[in-house]
Amino acid sequence: MSDRSNGGKRPRWRSIRVWHRYLGGSAALCVLILAITGIPLNHTEPLELDSRYIQSNWILDRYGIQAPQAPPSYRAGDHRVTLMGDNLYLGRRKIEGIYRQLGGAVLFRELLVIAVGDNLLLLTPQGEVIERLGGAGGVPGGIKRIGIESAEGRLVVDSSAGRYHSDANFLHWRRRADKAGSAIEWAVPTPLEATLKVALDNQFRGAILPVERVLLDLHSGRFFGSAGPWIMDAAAVALLMLAISGSWTWFKRRG
Amino acid sequence: MLSISRTVLLLLLFPGLLLAGGVYQEPEDFLAEVFNGEVPEAQVIWLTGPRKEVVKELLGHHYPSLRVRYWRQGQRTTWILEEIGKTEPITTGFVIKEGRIETVKVLVFRESRGWEIRHAFFTDQFHQASLNERHQLDRTIDGISGATLSVRALKKLAAMALYLDQQVRQQDV
Numbered sequence: 153m154s155d156r157s158n159g160g161k162r163p164r165w166r167s168i169r170v171w172h173r174y175l176g177g178s179a180a181l182c183v184l185i186l187a188i189t190g191i192p193l194n195h196t197e198p199l200e201l202d203s204r205y206i207q208s209n210w211i212l213d214r215y216g217i218q219a220p221q222a223p224p225s226y227r228a229g230d231h232r233v234t235l236m237g238d239n240l241y242l243g244r245r246k247i248e249g250i251y252r253q254l255g256g257a258v259l260f261r262e263l264l265v266i267a268v269g270d271n272l273l274l275l276t277p278q279g280e281v282i283e284r285l286g287g288a289g290g291v292p293g294g295i296k297r298i299g300i301e302s303a304e305g306r307l308v309v310d311s312s313a314g315r316y317h318s319d320a321n322f323l324h325w326r327r328r329a330d331k332a333g334s335a336i337e338w339a340v341p342t343p344l345e346a347t348l349k350v351a352l353d354n355q356f357r358g359a360i361l362p363v364e365r366v367l368l369d370l371h372s373g374r375f376f377g378s379a380g381p382w383i384m385d386a387a388a389v390a391l392l393m394l395a396i397s398g399s400w401t402w403f404k405r406r407g
Numbered sequence: 408m409l410s411i412s413r414t415v416l417l418l419l420l421f422p423g424l425l426l427a428g429g430v431y432q433e434p435e436d437f438l439a440e441v442f443n444g445e446v447p448e449a450q451v452i453w454l455t456g457p458r459k460e461v462v463k464e465l466l467g468h469h470y471p472s473l474r475v476r477y478w479r480q481g482q483r484t485t486w487i488l489e490e491i492g493k494t495e496p497i498t499t500g501f502v503i504k505e506g507r508i509e510t511v512k513v514l515v516f517r518e519s520r521g522w523e524i525r526h527a528f529f530t531d532q533f534h535q536a537s538l539n540e541r542h543q544l545d546r547t548i549d550g551i552s553g554a555t556l557s558v559r560a561l562k563k564l565a566a567m568a569l570y571l572d573q574q575v576r577q578q579d580v
Contacts, residue, residue, distance in 0.1 A: 248471050250495070282473045288434035288487050289449060289476055323449055 168404075172397040175390045182373075182387030189371040193364070201364035211366060212357050214375075219353035225344045226266075229259035231277065233266055234344060236356045240268065242279040244351055249281070256298040256339030260307045261320060267298045267339075272309070274322065283322070290325040292316050299338035308336050430515050431525055434487045437500040437514055438478060441485050449476045452571055465542060465566045466490065475571060483509070484575055486568045490560040492518045497560050501568035506576070508536045508565060521557030529558070538569040 192199055206212060225234040232243055235254035240247040242264070255267035263282065264275040270293050274282040285291045294312025301308050306317040308328065315328040330336070344352070366375065373380030438446045451474045454462055462470050471489075478485040483504045489496040495517035502510035511533045513525035523529065532548045539545050544566055550558045 276473075280473055281471055283451070283476065284472060285476075286434065288438055321451070323451070 168397050169401045172394060172401060175394050175397065179387045179390035179394065182384060183391065185370055186384070186387070189367045193367050193371060196364055201367065202362050204363045205359050206361040206363060206366055207354075207358045209357075212361060215361055217357050217360050219356045223344065223352070224254040224341050226254070226257035226339050227342050228257040228264055228266075228339070231257075231259065231264060232344070232348060233257035233264070234348075234352060235268070236352055239356060239359075240266070240273075241352055241355075242275060244348070244355065245279045246355070247273075247275065247279055247281065249284070255295050258298055258300050258307070258337075258339050260300060261305075265298060265307055267295045267309070270295055272298070272322070285322055289322070290318075292325065297338050299336040302335040302337060310338070432500075432512065432514050434498065434500065434514055437487070437512060438485060441500070441502055441510070442478070442480060447478050447480050449478055450575075451476050452575060458574060461542060461570060462567055465570060466563050470567070477571065477575065479575065482576070484572045486571060487514070488564045488568060490564045492521055492557040492560045494518065497524075497557060497564075499561060499564050501565065503568060503572040506537050506569065506572060508533045508569065511561070511565065513561070516557075518557065521551075521554035523551050523554050524557045524561055530561075533561075533565050536565065536569070538566060538573065542566060542570055544569075 192201060196202060220236055223234050223236045225232060227233075232241075233254070234241045235251060238250045238252060240249070240251040240254070251268040251273075253269045255269075257264060257266045259265075262277065264273075264277065266273040266275065270286060270291070272285045272289075272291050272295075274285065276282060283289075287293055292309055292311035292313045296310045296312065298310070299308050300306070301317065307322075308315055308317045309325075313327075315330055316325045317328055318325050369375040373382070373384035376383065432440075435446075452458075453474045454470055455473065459469070459473075475486070475488070483502065486501045486503070487498065488501065489498050491497070496515075497513060497518070498515035500510070500512045500514050501508060511530040513530070516522045516525060529551060532546075533544075536548075537545050544562065548558070548562055
């Protein structure tokens with residue numbers, strides 16, 4: 153009876169059913185994204201989403217994550233020491249800790265001595281940190297460069313307070329009065345080999361963007377650009393209307 | 408003028424901005440203060456073998472270096488140690504006399520939260536603390552809400568400093 157109550161036109165509940173269908177179809181993709189991203193986001197800690205990182209170059213490019221173009225890098229004996237952002241690498245191995253301002257690296261009595269900021273980092277050739285020496289360890293502040301004195305094989309630090317050399321255990325530092333012509337082989341930066349650069353670029357970029365961040369951005373729509381959140385909002389409104397139109401249709405068909 | 412007013416308003420609203428993290432005392436100044444300007448020669452203790460494992464147990468991870476520097480005068484040892492609170496290392500000085508903590512001083516605090524641990528109301532709790540046979544502090548240290556990770560880091564470092572002091576004094580025997 154209600155089918156014919158509006159003068160032979162299509163009954164209202166049927167047209168609502170058609171709208172319901174269109175709304176459902178158009179919101180389906182967004183609902184899928186919301187559901188697929190929402191479930192893991194509810195279990196971030198057990199899934200360790202905040203400590204797993206995106207490796208996909210496409211996604212990293214989309215986020216504008218780039219490795220430094222010409223990172224400071226030094227060769228010390230057969231070893232290569234490079235600073236990328238706050239990460240220090242010995243060859244391809246990341247050295248534990250946060251580092252800034254790489255000022256040089258030399259091989260000194262089978263140990264690697266690396267100037268980072270106002271500290272000297274002592275490493276085994278395998279990359280284990282022996283010690284990080286700072287002002288309290290007698291290391292002069294304002295390190296400009298480091299080098300090895302050719303005659304006696306001493307480690308020399310050129311600092312804003314002058315030139316100093318250390319004993320073999322790095323416990324005592326003495327000021328030097330270098331005469332002209334004193335042969336000191338200073339550490340000088342050299343360009344990174346192309347293959348190592350690519351490997352370090354990938355390693356550096358692959359440790360920046362947590363999976364959780366991307367899932368959150370997919371969930372909110374921000375991953376798809378500035379229109380993304382509006383599309384997700386529209387999907388949310390569509391879901392609301394689906395609930396209303398579905399209930400309406402069900403109610404009318406029962407009536 | 409407007410920016411000065413804004414700054415004053417910010418400081419009135421958030422006095423914590425005046426007190427937040429940074430370098431409170433340079434490590435070398437701390438040493439000079441502890442030893443009244445006559446800092447003894449530094450010595451080193453290697454974290455190898457069982458010692459390395461005990462330190463790992465105390466911290467929950469390996470200490471990020473294979474040797475640790477200390478300064479000693481009689482039965483008094485001084486240590487400058489670092490431990491990460493949340494993301495950045497907290498540099499802390501410890502003075503230990505005859506196996507008990509004499510002084511704890513936060514020297515450099517690099518995190519954005521938890522800097523309250525530098526204050527005496529917190530660090531005084533460590534005064535005269537020692538290690539029990541299970542390598543734990545012999546007393547409870549009350550935490551600070553909002554500074555849980557920093558408090559935890561300082562407790563770990565205190566235990567480590569006491570343990571290393573024990574190791575140094577055992578070498579005398």
